[in-house]
Amino acid sequence: MSSFSITPLLKLLAQYQDSEQKVVTQDIVSEVTAAFAGILGQGAVEEGQRAALLTALTFSGLYYKSQIVNAVVKVMRDAAVAVPIDFHDKDFATKRRLLKRNNYHGGFVDIVGTGGDGHNTFNVSTTSALLASPYLLIAKHGNRAATSVSGSSDMISALAGGSFILNIPPEAVGKILTDHSNLAFLFAPTYHTSLGGLAPLRKELGFSTIFNVVGPLANPIEGIEARILGVKNRELGKVFSEVLQLMGCQKGMVVCGDVGKGLDEISPCGKTFCWRLVAAPPGSPPGTLATINEFELHPVEDFGVALHPLEECKSRSPQENADIVKAILRNEVPAGDPIMDYCLINSAALLVVAGVTDEWKEAVELIKQGLREQASLKEWEGYLKGCNIYKRDDAETINVTPVANGAPATVDGANGTH
Incomplete structure (x- = not known):
């Protein structure tokens, strides 16, 4: 070369x-x-x-400029392993049509945090994706832990009972989505293989680089309709919302909890700063970008959920977190539980951003309904069944070696912590 x-x-x-x-x-x-x-x-x-x-x-400071981040994200997505989804497949198109509700059109949805906020919170993004799966087509981008006890992939592996769930070939994703579940978990190292060779250099540099910023934006799947991105500080909020805008995203929200220097989720203990992309009105010229609205959300005032100290929402080991998720999916966790409420407000926000409903409190009730009916559990069990069918028995799970500033050697912040 x-x-x-x-x-x-x-x-x-x-x-x-x-x-x-x-x-x-x-x-x-x-x-x-x-x-x-x-x-x-x-x-x-x-x-x-x-x-x-x-x-x-x-x-x-250019690695925090939206034009530069957008350019690098585009290159990363172009270089990523493709996820071959046949949008014209009759059965897949039927699934999408049945999911349509209000202003949600049955497209892919993701929720991801940058990680690196230092709070070591529960795997709330991953759990929120599971809770929202009865209503949305989920394409969850995730990685192993970088700075926390339990990363997205760590918890998913524990929940599944083995890392085989990370060995799903890209060509099987569409089949699983069509035949088994609304869920797809996209293990970042499987799709961003070109970044592995940069690990030694980044470790030698020893400081944060642009690769610590771009991971959450680099979901490899095409046709993402809506997404929530959690950022570790308010400075990144404007950057990420502008990048989503430049990417042509019409439904999205960037969030940063007002906890310490920042929390990369909707906060269970107080207000959250939000940058929401609002779609261009019907009849706008092709290529019209979404507008960005800045506002704040509060658990009590907006979601009707009690406040909880962040200390009650800390991450535990992957297996302990998985056990909590199992209890949540089985609707065995009592009302008012801190982690339950933490996941409720984040999954509810995903429904609102996607357009299932316009009301935050109504979205909370929809998530609760899905739990009562064990619909979220059904989607998880369907995904597990599909993964058991299509797993690569002859492939070893890609290991991720941590490098500087808590960044995985492959894709940073591709939900490495949540």
Whole structure:
């Protein structure tokens, strides 16, 4: 594979760093796109220049600029292993049609947190996806733990009784969704294979890079209708909402709980800062971007759920968390339980953002109804059955070696902690 130089880009970044106005020009965006295309598989960039690029983006602050993040996310998704979904398959189309409700059109939905907020909370995003699955087509992007006790994949493996559930080939995802469940769990290292080779460099650098930012945005599946992204600080809230906007997302919400420096979920103990994308009105010209509305949510006022100290919502081991999830799915957890309420408000928000209902409190009641009827349990058991059919017995689960700042060596923040 031929190599190419990114010296022109490095010079542009040096000029940016020295400038007073700090304008992200189209030249910088184009050069960054080409450089990361080379790094992630279309060519080769010499290791010293890779290190220089990651360093320059971090220390110039460009790795937090929406135009740059959007460019890198696009390259990552283009380089990812495809998830072959036949949207024209008669049975799959029927499933989607039956899921349509109010303003939800039966498309894929994801809920993910950046991780790295330091709070070590329960696997609330993953659990919320399970609770919402009777109403939504879930494409849950996830990874192993980076900074917490139990990552998304760790808990899912414990819930399934083995890591075989992570060994599902991409070509089986559509079959499972069509025949067995509304759930799909997309294990990040399976789809973002090109990032594994960057682990030694990132570990050597020892500081946060743009790869610590882009993971939650890099869900490899096509046709995502709605998503919730939790960020570890308010600064990232505006960045992520703008990136979703640039990606053409019409239904989405970025959240940051007002806890310490930030909580990458809707907070169970107080207000949460929100950046919600509102679709362009009917009749708008093609390509019209969604608008971003900023507001706050509160467990009591908006969801009708009691407040709980964050200490009561801490993560335990993957197996202990899985046991709690089993009890929740079986509707065995009493009303008012802190973790139950924490999951209720986050899963309810997913229904609202997707368009199943416009009311936060009504969404809570829908989630409760699904639990009473054990509909969420049925979706999980269906997914488990499908995975047992299509698992790769001859493949070993990809191991993820932690690197600097709690970032997995493959895809950071692809729900590495929740």
